[in-house]
Amino acid sequence: MSRPTPASSIEDPAHVRTSENALEKAIGRQVKRYRKQLGLTITDICSRTGLSAGMMSKIENGNTSPSLATLRSLSTALNVPVTALFREFEEQRDATFVKAGQGLAIERHGTRAGHQYQLLGHSVHSDVSVEPYMITLEKASEVFPIFQHAGVEFIFILEGSMVYRHLNATFTLTPGDSLFFDSDAPHGPEELVDLPVRFLSVMSQSSDS
Numbered sequence: 325m326s327r328p329t330p331a332s333s334i335e336d337p338a339h340v341r342t343s344e345n346a347l348e349k350a351i352g353r354q355v356k357r358y359r360k361q362l363g364l365t366i367t368d369i370c371s372r373t374g375l376s377a378g379m380m381s382k383i384e385n386g387n388t389s390p391s392l393a394t395l396r397s398l399s400t401a402l403n404v405p406v407t408a409l410f411r412e413f414e415e416q417r418d419a420t421f422v423k424a425g426q427g428l429a430i431e432r433h434g435t436r437a438g439h440q441y442q443l444l445g446h447s448v449h450s451d452v453s454v455e456p457y458m459i460t461l462e463k464a465s466e467v468f469p470i471f472q473h474a475g476v477e478f479i480f481i482l483e484g485s486m487v488y489r490h491l492n493a494t495f496t497l498t499p500g501d502s503l504f505f506d507s508d509a510p511h512g513p514e515e516l517v518d519l520p521v522r523f524l525s526v527m528s529q530s531s532d533s
Contacts, residue, residue, distance in 0.1 A: 345386055348389050349385075351409050352384045353384075353386070354408065354409045355383055369401055372400075373394075373401050375394065427457075439459070439460075441459055442458040452530060453475075453528065453530070457524070457525045457527070459525050460521070460522045461484075461516055461522075468512055469512055470512045471507070473507050474530075475528050476504065477527045478525070479524065479525045481498060481502070482499060483499060484517070484518045484519055484521035486516045486517055488513055488514065489513075490503070490510075490511045
């Protein structure tokens with residue numbers, strides 16, 4: 325759940341430069357990391373590659389774009405494949421930040437009035453889908469929705485209490501209690517004992533499901 329990039333950031337020359345040399349900085353961090361793992365100084369690498377200390381400093385700080393020949397020389401000196409120098413850039417590390425109360429409101433099938441679902445994030449670029457929700461139940465209901473979906477689910481009670489059903493078993497959940505279960509089985513709240521009920525729900529399943 326990404327937020328739009330402000331127009332002012334796109335037009336900022338400094339922002340553009342940062343995006344343009346992201347690859348150079350990623351390579352530089354990898355070179356520095358491997359060099360330190362081997363216990364080598366910049367001088368040591370210079371003697372192995374024929375590069376100047378100034379050039380090595382620029383490479384490690386991401387201030388220059390090394391040629392393929394230079395990358396091959398560095399990979400040989402560091403005893404790693406050339407592709408290892410690109411690894412940090414190729415691997416995506418996603419993060420979602422949500423301010424309190426600002427999760428994306430979601431309408432789930434079968435929900436009732438007074439049942440609020442806020443999506444707090446969503447995993448991407450992964451073989452496993454993970455969706456954390458903040459759920460608030462504010463009104464009692466004579467008929468409760470029964471949920472059933474692929475994967476597993478974890479719920480943690482923050483406020484209030486309720487009786488929660490999973491298949492043929494029921495659990496009385498109060499603040500601090502948690503429940504982890506196979507969500508392919510019918511499940512859902514059966515009785516709201518102390519309102520409002522607020523709990524964290526984390527649903528996970530294979531992206532192929």
